[in-house]
Amino acid sequence: MxxxxxxxxxxxxxxxxxxxxxxxxxxxxxxxxxxxxxxxxxxxxxxxxxxxxxxxxxxxxxxxxxxxxxxxxxxxxxxxxxxxxxxxxxxxxxxxxxxxxxxxxxxxxxxxxxxxxxxxxxxxxxxxxxxxxxxxxIKEPILRSGAKPGDIIYISNKVGDSALGLKLLQAPHSVKVKSANYFLSRHFCPSPRLKLIEYLTEHYIIRSCIDISDGVLADLQHIAEESGTGYFLEMNELPVSAEEIGKEFEKDPFFFYTLAATGGEDYELLFTSEQSIDSAAVYEHTGVSVTPVGRILESGYRIGYFEKEFSPSDFKTGFRHFEGE
CATH class of the missing domain: 3.30.1330.10 (PurM-like, N-terminal domain)
Structure with a gap:
């Protein structure tokens, strides 16, 4: 230099x-x-x-x-x-x-x-x-430890996009998608949801929140552990970018839902509230969708996929520094 x-x-x-x-x-x-x-x-x-x-x-x-x-x-x-x-x-x-x-x-x-x-x-x-x-x-800090049994679990926008972008970056032909540049952009340039959280805190009671850096399952586990609760996650309700994936999504939806549940670095918000949130109004005011994907339970960690049920141990979740060294 x-x-x-x-x-x-x-x-x-x-x-x-x-x-x-x-x-x-x-x-x-x-x-x-x-x-x-x-x-x-x-x-x-x-x-x-x-x-x-x-x-x-x-x-x-x-x-x-x-x-x-x-x-x-x-x-x-x-x-x-x-x-x-x-x-x-x-x-x-x-x-x-x-x-x-x-x-x-x-x-x-x-x-x-x-x-x-x-x-x-x-x-x-x-x-x-x-x-x-x-x-x-904006008001009081929203902690991971505030979730209560009965709370609805919400996720902003789409998840799994960054993980797909990383796959395309590492091996461009490892997975076929309709819009590769979309997923690469989502990996390189995440969008902090500052406008969304400002709107949510003004109109709803958000009991707990975390940004999805390690993956939906790993970060939902953080909320459950800090709150002393369990959860039921409907994996098939996770908001995925099916249109941008294209025909491959129809061939193997479980692969893409699993990637959405376990892939990290989406930097979307995963939050809980006892209230039913008006997703249309949220999108109208912030340009960001929110999707209900499960419930906070008294105890136990359950993952549903249509008629099947899994536990967190059935999935490899989240990157962890120093693991296996």
Missing amino acids: KMNEFEMIRAIREMFSDLPVRGTGIGDDAAVLHHPGSLLTTDTMVDGVHFILDKTDLADLGYKVMAVNLSDIAAMGGYPDAALLTLGLPKPFTDAQFLRLMTGIHDSAILYRCALAGGDIVRSDTLFITVAMTGHP
């Missing part, structure tokens, strides 16, 4: 000057936030673990690393305030690559109105990006 650390910081500071921090941002030893939020989250993406550099547009990567943090804030019933960014850049990384990565980060920040308050840039053998984000709850 031709730019040194301080030149990169100056470039970042200039790029993000259109998103003022509520306090003092880049330029001091620490940021000063006049209205600090009570929500804090962080995520890291590492080359070879979360993405493959030579198969990834750096603008998409920058967008996604912001989006996954924004999704965490949305899942807590909140709205973002500011972010801290840490970059670990390998020696072959060029100025053009750096600016492309920062363009994606900036695009996401602008779209969801999240200021960049500071961060760090270091040399690293492997490219990594860490974002830490602060936000504030």
